[in-house]
Amino acid sequence: MNETLADLQDKLVRLHRKLRDQLAETEDPVQRKLIVNEMFEVTHRVQLVGAVLFAAESAELDDKVQEISAATKKVNQAIAQIKKLKVFLDTLADFLGLVDEAIDLAKGLII
Amino acid sequence: MNSLRKSKWFVLLVCLAVVVQLTITGCTTVPQSSVVSWQEAVQAARDQSSATFEAVGLLTRESQLDRIERLPANQLKQITESDVAPSLPVAARRQWNLALDAMAAYAASVEALVSPELPQGIGDSMQRTGEQIGATANVEQLKSDKELSKAIGALGRQIVAAAANRKARQVMLQVDPAVREVTTRMANMLYAAQEKTDAEGKPFVRESGVLPMARVTWDDRITAVQEKFRDTTAGAERRALAEQYAELLDKQAVFEDSLMSLRRGLIDLGAAHTAAAQGRSADLRTLVAVMREDIKLVKDLAESLKKQPQ
Numbered sequence: 001m002n003e004t005l006a007d008l009q010d011k012l013v014r015l016h017r018k019l020r021d022q023l024a025e026t027e028d029p030v031q032r033k034l035i036v037n038e039m040f041e042v043t044h045r046v047q048l049v050g051a052v053l054f055a056a057e058s059a060e061l062d063d064k065v066q067e068i069s070a071a072t073k074k075v076n077q078a079i080a081q082i083k084k085l086k087v088f089l090d091t092l093a094d095f096l097g098l099v100d101e102a103i104d105l106a107k108g109l110i111i
Numbered sequence: 112m113n114s115l116r117k118s119k120w121f122v123l124l125v126c127l128a129v130v131v132q133l134t135i136t137g138c139t140t141v142p143q144s145s146v147v148s149w150q151e152a153v154q155a156a157r158d159q160s161s162a163t164f165e166a167v168g169l170l171t172r173e174s175q176l177d178r179i180e181r182l183p184a185n186q187l188k189q190i191t192e193s194d195v196a197p198s199l200p201v202a203a204r205r206q207w208n209l210a211l212d213a214m215a216a217y218a219a220s221v222e223a224l225v226s227p228e229l230p231q232g233i234g235d236s237m238q239r240t241g242e243q244i245g246a247t248a249n250v251e252q253l254k255s256d257k258e259l260s261k262a263i264g265a266l267g268r269q270i271v272a273a274a275a276n277r278k279a280r281q282v283m284l285q286v287d288p289a290v291r292e293v294t295t296r297m298a299n300m301l302y303a304a305q306e307k308t309d310a311e312g313k314p315f316v317r318e319s320g321v322l323p324m325a326r327v328t329w330d331d332r333i334t335a336v337q338e339k340f341r342d343t344t345a346g347a348e349r350r351a352l353a354e355q356y357a358e359l360l361d362k363q364a365v366f367e368d369s370l371m372s373l374r375r376g377l378i379d380l381g382a383a384h385t386a387a388a389q390g391r392s393a394d395l396r397t398l399v400a401v402m403r404e405d406i407k408l409v410k411d412l413a414e415s416l417k418k419q420p421q
Binding site: 001005006007009010013016020023029032033036037039040041042043044046047048050051053054055057058059060061062064065067068069070071072074075076078079082083085086089090092093096097099100103 | 171174175177178181182193194196197198199200202203204206207209210213214216217220221223224229230232233236237239240242243244246247271275278279282283285286289290292293296297299300303305317318319320321323324326327328330331334335338341342
């Protein structure tokens with residue numbers, strides 16, 4: 001967590017809350033409009049800081065995501081090994097089938 | 112012939128020893144159902160975050176336009192990118208999706224490794240090879256009408272299933288800290304609360320993430336309607352504004368609930384991965400059902416934000 005950005009966002013949110021509280025205690029329409037406009041300005045900053053914070057945190061995901069992708073590779077290698085064994089066994093069975101045919105043919109020729 | 116029979120029994124004994132060894136050392140297995148429901152939950156989290164982020168984008172864009180409209184021309188002489196910048200940058204969202212895609216691909220691979228199809232295929236091939244040896248070498252017990260080849264096939268299936276599951280567990284345990292860190296970080300990107308003390312030593316809770324940002328944006332919308340209400344005297348108009356106000360409060364609540372549910376979902380994903388890696392059952396079907404329900408709510412909310420800027 002980027003502490004500085006998180007602190008700044010929290011401070012801005014608190015400022016926004018204070019302005020809202022102030023609005024509840026203000027009757028003058030001109031003052032009220034100023035406060036509301038100020039709330040929009042603070043919100044805009046909260047959004048800007050929020051965007052930077054989100055980007056900073058997402059960049060931190062990268063290393064760990066690569067670890068997960070490396071794990072996927074390991075699992076896929078294990079699957080490939082098992083499939084390779086199956087191909088070997090099937091080839092062996094096919095080969096033996098051919099040997100049987102050759103033996104049968106040889107037997108026929110001898111008889 | 113005798114030596115062939117002896118070697119056959121030797122092979123069988125070795126196989127049996129392997130099975131016993133795998134059974135003893137690998138008692139804890141990765142439950143396939145847990146991996147399947149984990150994969151579904153990752154997909155649901157991706158869908159829910161896409162819908163949620165779209166709603167956040169629409170919400171903040173409207174707020175940016177409202178701000179521009181409110182600002183006097185002399186205060187905002189020229190418009191810049193930061194005035195209308197996406198609240199969740201595109202590159203960051205891409206990174207977020209990549210993280211979920213990586214977890215989905217990983218889950219799909221683990222599911223394939225622990226699925227019964229792989230060992231079944233090996234078992235069938237071993238049985239067929241055994242029968243073929245029986246025919247070629249004229250070994251009576253191995254011939255296709257006898258049980259031995261079938262037994263060899265079943266044994267092969269069990270050996271491969273145990274080995275595959277062991278490998279899956281080994282990889283899952285190894286990658287578990289990374290999965291936990293990714294899911295926790297993503298959850299905290301949505302909302303993080305941390306107990307702190309201020310300069311005067313007073314304790315407070317620091318909030319950060321997408322949720323506080325969305326909350327103040329909703330608050331502004333609600334405040335704008337409240338201000339309009341103060342300036343309106345006609346009963347019908349006041350009623351319409353009151354309806355608008357209530358609707359906004361409802362939407363804010365739906366939005367915050369959905370965001371927090373996505374956050375919980377991500378934390379549950381991390382915990383469920385640890386459980387599955389440790390061989391404990393982790394059924395996330397209820398979580399997935401809740402997430403799917405939330406996706407629908409947030410999509411409806413996004414549609415209403417598109418249609419009725421308030």
